[in-house]
Amino acid sequence: MKERILIIDGSSLFFRAFYALPLLKTKRGIYTNAIYGFIMMLENAIEKVNPSYVTVCFDMKGKTFRNELYEDYKGTRQTTPTELEQQWPIVRDILDKMNIKILESPIYEADDIAGTLSLIAEKEGFESILLTGDKDYFQLVDENTKVLLTRKGITEMDIISVESIEEEYNITPIEFIDLKGLMGDSSDNIPGVPGIGEKTGLKLIREFGTMENLYSNLDKITGKKLKENLENNKTQAFMSKKLGTIVRNVPLEVTIEDLKMKERNLSELSEMYREYEFNSLLERLPEEYHKADIEITSKALFEYEDRSIDELIKLIENEKSFAFKFITDGKIYESIKPTHIALKAYNNKPVIMEVNDNDILKLKPIFESSKIEKIGHNLKEDIIILMGYGIVIDKYTYDSKIAEYLLNSTDSNYDINNISNIYFNEGYKDLEELLGKGKKKVAFTDLDEVELKKYFAFFLNTVYKLKDIHLGKIAEQGMDELFYEVELPLIEVLSSMEFTGIRTRKSILDEIGFDLEDKLKELEKNIYLEAGEEFNINSPKKLGFILFEKLNYPVIKKTKTGYSTSAEVLEKLRGKGEIIDYVLEYRKLSKLKSTYVDGLKELVNDSTGRIHSHFNQTVTSTGRISSTEPNLQNIPIRTEEGRLIRKAFLASENSLLVDADYSQIELRVLASISKDKNMLKAFENDDDIHKRTAAEVFGVEFEEVTPLLRSRAKAVNFGIVYGISDYGLSQNLNIPRNVAGEYISNYLKHYEGIKNYMEEEVENARKKGYVETILKRRRYIPELNAKNYNIRAFGERVAFNTPIQGSAADIIKIAMVRVYRELKEKNYKSKLILQIHDELIVDAHEDETEEVKALMRRIMENAVKLEVKLKVDMEVGSSLYDTK
DNA sequence: TCCGTCACG
DNA sequence: ACGTACGTGACGGAG
Numbered sequence: 001m002k003e004r005i006l007i008i009d010g011s012s013l014f015f016r017a018f019y020a021l022p023l024l025k026t027k028r029g030i031y032t033n034a035i036y037g038f039i040m041m042l043e044n045a046i047e048k049v050n051p052s053y054v055t056v057c058f059d060m061k062g063k064t065f066r067n068e069l070y071e072d073y074k075g076t077r078q079t080t081p082t083e084l085e086q087q088w089p090i091v092r093d094i095l096d097k098m099n100i101k102i103l104e105s106p107i108y109e110a111d112d113i114a115g116t117l118s119l120i121a122e123k124e125g126f127e128s129i130l131l132t133g134d135k136d137y138f139q140l141v142d143e144n145t146k147v148l149l150t151r152k153g154i155t156e157m158d159i160i161s162v163e164s165i166e167e168e169y170n171i172t173p174i175e176f177i178d179l180k181g182l183m184g185d186s187s188d189n190i191p192g193v194p195g196i197g198e199k200t201g202l203k204l205i206r207e208f209g210t211m212e213n214l215y216s217n218l219d220k221i222t223g224k225k226l227k228e229n230l231e232n233n234k235t236q237a238f239m240s241k242k243l244g245t246i247v248r249n250v251p252l253e254v255t256i257e258d259l260k261m262k263e264r265n266l267s268e269l270s271e272m273y274r275e276y277e278f279n280s281l282l283e284r285l286p287e288e289y290h291k292a293d294i295e296i297t298s299k300a301l302f303e304y305e306d307r308s309i310d311e312l313i314k315l316i317e318n319e320k321s322f323a324f325k326f327i328t329d330g331k332i333y334e335s336i337k338p339t340h341i342a343l344k345a346y347n348n349k350p351v352i353m354e355v356n357d358n359d360i361l362k363l364k365p366i367f368e369s370s371k372i373e374k375i376g377h378n379l380k381e382d383i384i385i386l387m388g389y390g391i392v393i394d395k396y397t398y399d400s401k402i403a404e405y406l407l408n409s410t411d412s413n414y415d416i417n418n419i420s421n422i423y424f425n426e427g428y429k430d431l432e433e434l435l436g437k438g439k440k441k442v443a444f445t446d447l448d449e450v451e452l453k454k455y456f457a458f459f460l461n462t463v464y465k466l467k468d469i470h471l472g473k474i475a476e477q478g479m480d481e482l483f484y485e486v487e488l489p490l491i492e493v494l495s496s497m498e499f500t501g502i503r504t505r506k507s508i509l510d511e512i513g514f515d516l517e518d519k520l521k522e523l524e525k526n527i528y529l530e531a532g533e534e535f536n537i538n539s540p541k542k543l544g545f546i547l548f549e550k551l552n553y554p555v556i557k558k559t560k561t562g563y564s565t566s567a568e569v570l571e572k573l574r575g576k577g578e579i580i581d582y583v584l585e586y587r588k589l590s591k592l593k594s595t596y597v598d599g600l601k602e603l604v605n606d607s608t609g610r611i612h613s614h615f616n617q618t619v620t621s622t623g624r625i626s627s628t629e630p631n632l633q634n635i636p637i638r639t640e641e642g643r644l645i646r647k648a649f650l651a652s653e654n655s656l657l658v659d660a661d662y663s664q665i666e667l668r669v670l671a672s673i674s675k676d677k678n679m680l681k682a683f684e685n686d687d688d689i690h691k692r693t694a695a696e697v698f699g700v701e702f703e704e705v706t707p708l709l710r711s712r713a714k715a716v717n718f719g720i721v722y723g724i725s726d727y728g729l730s731q732n733l734n735i736p737r738n739v740a741g742e743y744i745s746n747y748l749k750h751y752e753g754i755k756n757y758m759e760e761e762v763e764n765a766r767k768k769g770y771v772e773t774i775l776k777r778r779r780y781i782p783e784l785n786a787k788n789y790n791i792r793a794f795g796e797r798v799a800f801n802t803p804i805q806g807s808a809a810d811i812i813k814i815a816m817v818r819v820y821r822e823l824k825e826k827n828y829k830s831k832l833i834l835q836i837h838d839e840l841i842v843d844a845h846e847d848e849t850e851e852v853k854a855l856m857r858r859i860m861e862n863a864v865k866l867e868v869k870l871k872v873d874m875e876v877g878s879s880l881y882d883t884k
Numbered sequence: 885t886c887c888g889t890c891a892c893g
Numbered sequence: 894a895c896g897t898a899c900g901t902g903a904c905g906g907a908g
Contacts, residue, residue, distance in 0.1 A: 536905095536906080538904090538905055538906070539905080539906055539907080540887085540888055540889075540905095540906080541888095541906080541907075542906090559887080559888065560887080560888095561887070561888080561907090564888085564889095565888085565889085566888075566889060566890085567889080567890075587889080587890080588890085590904095590905095591889080591890060591891070591903095591904080592891090594903085594904055594905075595890085595891070595902095595903055595904060596891080598904095599903070599904075619901080619902095620900060620901065621900080622899080622900060622901095624893085624900060624901075626900090626901055626902075627901085627902080628901095628902065628903090629902095629903095630902085630903080631891085631892080631901080631902045631903065633891095633892060633893070633901075633902085634890090634891045634892030634893080634901075634902070634903085635891080635892075636891060636892080637891090637892075638891085638892080642891075661893095666893090666899095718898080718899090719898060720898095721898085721899070722898035722899040722900090723898060723899070724898060725896085725897050725898070726897090727896075727897045727898095728897055728898045729898080730897095731897080731898090732898075788895090789894085789895050789896075790895075790896060790897080793895090793896080793897075794897095797897095797898065797899070798899075800899090801898085801899045801900085802899080802900095804899085805893095805899060805900060808893095809900095836892075836893065837892085837893040837900085837901090838893065839893080
């Protein structure tokens, strides 16, 4: 018995598989039907043929030698669908894990390689089996060469031998070449002779054998039309024959021996099968590979085990990933030292153990390893803790909180328990249920040991359970770049910003505070005098009573609970009595005192002398970052009294603050995505955009635009971004509604592209249910289907505004990641410390300021490519006051 | 805990 | 005819 070699026409099989099966897709959104069909056919063939040697031949992209002969060879082929194209590299990967060699050539096609190989095999005494869906291979069949032809579907195949060809066609295999020369082949765009199909072709070949013989005996042809066609297309017929002839002397760099079947990498193969959800293929593997590595059933959800730190480290070293969470004894940011670590090494039960500093340092090599993946939930907390130990985390690849936020940015609670309930319809307790709330809140360390371990077992098991589901959805929604290139690396950036903080001098706040207090006392005295009695000025209710009942000022606006006393209302009462001015001033100063002097002082960390604000990545529905405890994104700047607060925020020792802000980023984004010609032109010319808008909307020469007109135009520009209404604009500018309406219609007439974009975006959102930013960040807008007009109108404004605000957020996030990365990689001492939506602030060492400025400008201005240039303005100073 | 108010982009 | 500009967070007062 001769040894067999199985030679597979990979390209043919791949296409056949794709069209034979429905468009299968994994839960991660990857198309797999061609891969699955291909591997199934390959496995079936191997089982049937039992070969000792195997190889797969592929066609390469691009022209082959046949195109030299005939320019239009395969000219009618349509481009491969992308759903198929994407599956290509995966098949190659699987073949690699199977240790099956791939043969391909830039000049020859798969069938030429297969033909050559089968000839060599024959000479060396092997039997060749050629697996293909292409009947052209029949010409290769002989005593030692058989074709395994795929039939319908992916399971059935026919063995084609010399005998079966004789029987079915009554010609010899080699005569198929001549047959093809006559018939042509529409799929390869080989012309052949017109009027000759399989039937006539076969008849002629049976009678004459070769084309040469046929043409020497044309007089014997009886059909007049047939004879004429043969005569007129002789050259074409011989060219077709040549095109259809499989080349059998392709120079090959491999020997048969190189193609010997080898051991497969079963563990990697099983992993791939699981990843692509090929369960039936998985079952064909030896039993120990059947089970998924991680299968956490409801029962196992709370299971954990106890190990020593050294055992744990050993365990992790041999695994590819682990999930972890540090547990602290209270408010996590106040006590940077964890009391416990919860850690689940891949495919093992979670371990929850007490740790000391030494234990954590033992884990340093593991956290810093680029080989072991780390995953978690709200990793920012944990990365900050690691930073406290001088540990620089590497290769963290998944955060379930961030992932869930990307998939649904409008939720308010991303506790692991909530997410578990959403995806698995089961959970345990959220933090509030576990620890209580308000006064009764306890620390993790106050929990019973079993309860603590149970919770964190659930926590880490759930992180693993969520991983594939989340990543699948992220891939499916086209958010891979957003997740892997932006949000994930941003976690470390925000961690560093929090960890570093901003130097804040309490004594400056004290000074401002004393000054404010004096002024407030004076104002208070004056207000009581005007009111004729003492009352709580900070109580809108009492103030309302004084103003509108006792002093009888006209009521401008009411709230749900009574009279409105907002600044907007008081502004309208200005000039009607001094008390109004006093109250406005009092309000302003008291806000400064309570929020920005007293509030901030409390949050200066005594040991660092810095404020470590929290930057939250999962709060806003548009993709912006938010800042809390304190909010450093709303430090006063618009009035001089408020701005003074900024004097308390300082650069570090021997450093300067470099403040870089994007100029008009939202309007630039709007210009870019709406492609409005006039707005694009304005930015191209580097015009003052508000002034330009004023000129257009108010119909005056650019040079004639007054400051008032410019500021009104500025309000219109902002209004447009927010999804303007005439009423809203009229309120904002304190002008009549019809005038505001006029402004808007002039605006939209001039910026027609914006008008169209607004309409298209809303329509698009209604159809899809969501809108997207430039990085495909998504926001669902269920409000668009509301019956209530207000809610629906809100949905429309959001549909229009979110892509603008969100894309601007995408852009600055990209810039943050790159600035952080470059500062880190080049070992600068300077640190990124603040982000204020369109502005980045770096605490830059004085030796580095010039480099930092250049670096920031370069990165920020080139963060993305838009239809307009991004422009950055910069200031340097020793305090936040001086950088404006 | 909610509301009104006001600080920011 | 509807009610009225997008996104946040913190504070003090009132229930």
